[in-house]
Amino acid sequence: MRAIASISQSALKHNLSVVKKNSPNTKVVSILKANAYGHHIDLMSPIIEQSDLLGVSEILEAEKLRKITNKPILLLSGVIEDQELQQAIQLNCQIVIHDKTQLPIISNTKQPINIWIKINTGMNRLGLSANEYNFCIKLLENNPLISIQCVMSHFACADDINHPTNQSQLDHFKKLTHNASKRSMANSAAILSNPASHFDYIRPGIVLYGVSAFGSTDHHLRPVMQLSAPIISIKTVKVGDSVGYGATWTANQATTIATIGIGYGDGYPRHAKNGTPVLINNNLCPLVGRVSMDLICVNISNTQAHIGDSAILWGAQQLRIETIAKHSDTIAYQLLTGVGSRVNFISTT
Numbered sequence: 181m182r183a184i185a186s187i188s189q190s191a192l193k194h195n196l197s198v199v200k201k202n203s204p205n206t207k208v209v210s211i212l213k214a215n216a217y218g219h220h221i222d223l224m225s226p227i228i229e230q231s232d233l234l235g236v237s238e239i240l241e242a243e244k245l246r247k248i249t250n251k252p253i254l255l256l257s258g259v260i261e262d263q264e265l266q267q268a269i270q271l272n273c274q275i276v277i278h279d280k281t282q283l284p285i286i287s288n289t290k291q292p293i294n295i296w297i298k299i300n301t302g303m304n305r306l307g308l309s310a311n312e313y314n315f316c317i318k319l320l321e322n323n324p325l326i327s328i329q330c331v332m333s334h335f336a337c338a339d340d341i342n343h344p345t346n347q348s349q350l351d352h353f354k355k356l357t358h359n360a361s362k363r364s365m366a367n368s369a370a371i372l373s374n375p376a377s378h379f380d381y382i383r384p385g386i387v388l389y390g391v392s393a394f395g396s397t398d399h400h401l402r403p404v405m406q407l408s409a410p411i412i413s414i415k416t417v418k419v420g421d422s423v424g425y426g427a428t429w430t431a432n433q434a435t436t437i438a439t440i441g442i443g444y445g446d447g448y449p450r451h452a453k454n455g456t457p458v459l460i461n462n463n464l465c466p467l468v469g470r471v472s473m474d475l476i477c478v479n480i481s482n483t484q485a486h487i488g489d490s491a492i493l494w495g496a497q498q499l500r501i502e503t504i505a506k507h508s509d510t511i512a513y514q515l516l517t518g519v520g521s522r523v524n525f526i527s528t529t
């Protein structure tokens with residue numbers, strides 16, 4: 181294995197403590213979907229131990245998580261057929277109802293289940309309408325097998341603090357749920373910016389992994405994943421020589437080029453532009469030419485480096501993943517969840 185993703189256990193602890201400091205009297209549903217945002221659920225024990233619930237998207241993720249913990253699991257996408265309901269019950273999941281077609285499946289249960297009801301307050305992706313919600317409560321509240329744990333909704337624009345949709349969603353949510361005994365609305369961005377949205381359960385995702393919820397850099401969070409790969413070749417090119425597929429970069433002076441053993445086959449973004457920084461021996465060095473499947477090339481003319489030295493692609497104080505996301509026209513969430521199976525994941529303190 182060449183590329184390494186080291187997962188910092190102390191950074192995980194620190195980031196969760198930042199979350200809890202922002203919302204000290206709230207229960208925490210830590211979101212571990214997509215294999216803990218690409219960080220591997222089996223390396224998440226500091227989070228698993230210190231959370232009240234664990235959120236995943238679907239049954240397969242719940243199955244994997246259940247093998248390593250007895251904590252309550254919240255199934256965010258719910259179930260779409262009876263067979264999935266049976267699996268969810270066996271895994272002891274709390275199940276989100278977000279669509280009216282789930283009501284007959286849930287209300288026919290033969291075993292006790294804990295459910296969350298998700299309402300649509302303006303994102304228009306998942307969630308019951310106001311009428312559906314009222315119908316759902318009437319249908320389920322007298323069923324002795326069904327226990328309604330919480331009513332939830334999700335912000336569409338929480339990362340944009342001043343977006344008017346935030347307040348309108350919150351107003352809508354409060355109006356619909358004033359009778360509910362437990363409520364949940366806040367994702368990472370709302371946890372850090374909008375205390376009025378915290379209610380009974382907060383649902384942190386991206387901030388646990390030390391990434392800004394606002395696309396900027398939040399220096400009070402610590403990056404959890406550090407992605408690195410070794411230099412496997414060094415050569416000097418002369419004026420007029422090009423580097424990489426498509427010859428998209430040409431030297432205008434003699435340049436020392438390091439070739440590093442990572443590429444889009446490992447999850448380094450193919451759209452990273454010329455000049456995207458790579459950290460080598462504490463110096464930021466610019467990417468040159470196209471990213472290939474297994475390799476990238478970097479201008480190391482102003483750095484001392486040798487074959488075998490490690491290059492950091494993201495996850496250092498001097499090189500945050502948010503910067504790489506900007507240089508490749510995407511978001512950190514996509515980069516993290518895209519790290520490939522060829523990368524060697526290791527746990528660090």
Ligand SMILES: *Cc1c(COP(=O)(O)O)cnc(C)c1O
Binds near residue numbers: 387
């Ligand atoms: C993914 C997700 C979250 C976490 O979102 P972040 O922006 O990563 O904090 C919270 N709630 C729901 C329903 C989600 O799907």
